[in-house]
Amino acid sequence: xxxxxxxxxxxxxxxxxxxxxxxxxxxxxxxxxxxxxxxxxxxxxxxxxxxxxxxxxxxxxxxxxxxxxxxxxxxxxxxxxxxxxxxxxxxxxxxxxxxxxxxxxxxxxxxxxxxxxxxxxxxxxxxxxxxxxxxxxxxxxxxxxxxxxxxxxxxxxxxxxxxxxxxxxxxxxxxxxxxxxxxxxxxxxxxxxxxxxxxxxxxxxxxxx
Amino acid sequence: xxxxxxxxxxxxxxxxxxxxxxxxxxxxxxxxxxxxxxxxxxxxxxxxxxxxxxxxxxxxxxxxxxxxxxxxxxxxxxxxxxxxxxxxxxxxxxxxxxxxxxxxxxxxxxxxxxxxxxxxxxxxxxxxxxxxxxxxxxxxxxxxxxxxxxxxxxxxxxxxxxxxxxxxxxxxxxxxxxxxxxxxxxxxxxxxxxxxxxxxxxxxxxxxxxxxxxxxxxxxxxxxxxxxxxxxxxxxxxxxxx
Numbered sequence: 001x002x003x004x005x006x007x008x009x010x011x012x013x014x015x016x017x018x019x020x021x022x023x024x025x026x027x028x029x030x031x032x033x034x035x036x037x038x039x040x041x042x043x044x045x046x047x048x049x050x051x052x053x054x055x056x057x058x059x060x061x062x063x064x065x066x067x068x069x070x071x072x073x074x075x076x077x078x079x080x081x082x083x084x085x086x087x088x089x090x091x092x093x094x095x096x097x098x099x100x101x102x103x104x105x106x107x108x109x110x111x112x113x114x115x116x117x118x119x120x121x122x123x124x125x126x127x128x129x130x131x132x133x134x135x136x137x138x139x140x141x142x143x144x145x146x147x148x149x150x151x152x153x154x155x156x157x158x159x160x161x162x163x164x165x166x167x168x169x170x171x172x173x174x175x176x177x178x179x180x181x182x183x184x185x186x187x188x189x190x191x192x193x194x195x196x197x198x199x200x201x202x203x204x205x206x207x208x209x
Numbered sequence: 210x211x212x213x214x215x216x217x218x219x220x221x222x223x224x225x226x227x228x229x230x231x232x233x234x235x236x237x238x239x240x241x242x243x244x245x246x247x248x249x250x251x252x253x254x255x256x257x258x259x260x261x262x263x264x265x266x267x268x269x270x271x272x273x274x275x276x277x278x279x280x281x282x283x284x285x286x287x288x289x290x291x292x293x294x295x296x297x298x299x300x301x302x303x304x305x306x307x308x309x310x311x312x313x314x315x316x317x318x319x320x321x322x323x324x325x326x327x328x329x330x331x332x333x334x335x336x337x338x339x340x341x342x343x344x345x346x347x348x349x350x351x352x353x354x355x356x357x358x359x360x361x362x363x364x365x366x367x368x369x370x371x372x373x374x375x376x377x378x379x380x381x382x383x384x385x386x387x388x389x390x391x392x393x394x395x396x397x398x399x400x401x402x403x404x405x406x407x408x409x410x411x412x413x414x415x416x417x418x419x420x421x422x423x424x425x426x427x428x429x430x431x432x433x434x435x436x437x438x439x440x441x442x443x444x445x446x447x448x449x450x451x
């Protein structure tokens with residue numbers, strides 16, 4: 001049975017899993033952005049916090065995704081919220097790191113010009129630092145989202161649904177069609193997310209040219 | 210006449226090294242004081258001590274009779290126009306946005322801000338209709354410097370500080386901007402402090418010239434007094450220009 005035939009018979013299920021998958025990625029990426037952006041700004045402002053915060057997010061990144069999910073089950077139980085928590089932890093690093101890098105990368109002379117002309121800290125951040133750092137920050141978000149699409153397939157292992165359901169089912173029954181039925185749309189989803197965010201980057205981000 | 214800017218016994222130490230030492234001067238409305246000196250003499254440091262980008266370790270600065278150290282730092286800086294070499298413009302903002310930034314932050318209405326921006330661009334010799342939507346990188350160095358001056362004048366501050374504003378320009382553009390700035394300064398009625406290492410520029414623009422050496426003012430007087438001075442540091446500077 002080809003993948004297309006399989007989809008023909010299980011269209012409803014495919015759409016459900018796809019929706020679950022996208023949901024996991026969107027929610028976790030949004031949370032990672034909401035947490036990561038202020039955290040990145042904070043470590044950019046307070047260099048003393050940089051090492052512990054970036055170090056911690058780095059350590060989380062090195063934990064294999066299946067192990068992280070396993071570790072979170074005793075805390076959050078089984079299901080989508082545990083998966084979202086794990087995805088947020090993974091997505092946090094690129095967002096925090098790139099926000100920090102984008103802001104600290106702003107030319108000190110520009111920052112000093114802003115201060116010197118009487119901009120407050122908040123005005124400088126909102127009108128100068130964040131707009132100039134937007135490209136680097138968005139690049140981090142892009143990495144976070146693409147990684148999330150991949151890691152979200154593992155979420156099926158703890159009953160969070162998503163396209164990983166096909167993959168795990170395929171692995172368990174040694175059925176290549178099923179594995180592909182999950183893997184192909186997951187890969188396409190990653191490409192689509194990457195493309196859309198790239199488009200947003202070109203639209204939103206100022207660039208000298 | 211009361212000075213607009215009054216600097217008394219200003220000093221700055223960094224890691225036990227004295228960068229600025231006992232600097233005093235006063236600048237009245239419509240007057241341009243030039244601070245002259247070689248690199249590392251403390252010129253830029255003095256400017257930054259006035260707008261408190263650096264905090265003085267000795268002495269005091271008064272603006273319109275008010276002590277700068279006791280004021281809210283943002284309010285203080287908005288009363289002091291600040292022009293630096295061309296990097297100072299915000300690269301992601303158009304010329305209009307750059308020049309209109311302070312009026313906007315001061316909650317001016319859109320119409321009033323737009324009118325002010327046009328007025329300022331005309332003042333510094335740029336046609337508002339040609340330049341308003343351009344970005345800094347689309348301008349020549351001289352045009353950028355004009356915008357820098359226009360931006361510093363945004364909300365009409367009584368004091369204007371310029372730190373080597375024409376330092377990165379070619380000689381022809383530089384001479385042109387010097388001539389125009391001289392005219393402009395004469396009409397604006399601001400207390401201007403102009404930092405340069407170029408003695409010709411200093412003598413052309415300054416009503417008075419202060420020569421800095423090792424963080425101290427070793428000479429303070431009019432350009433003709435400067436030319437006539439027998440002080441060795443002054444002679445050295447005059448000879449370098451000859």
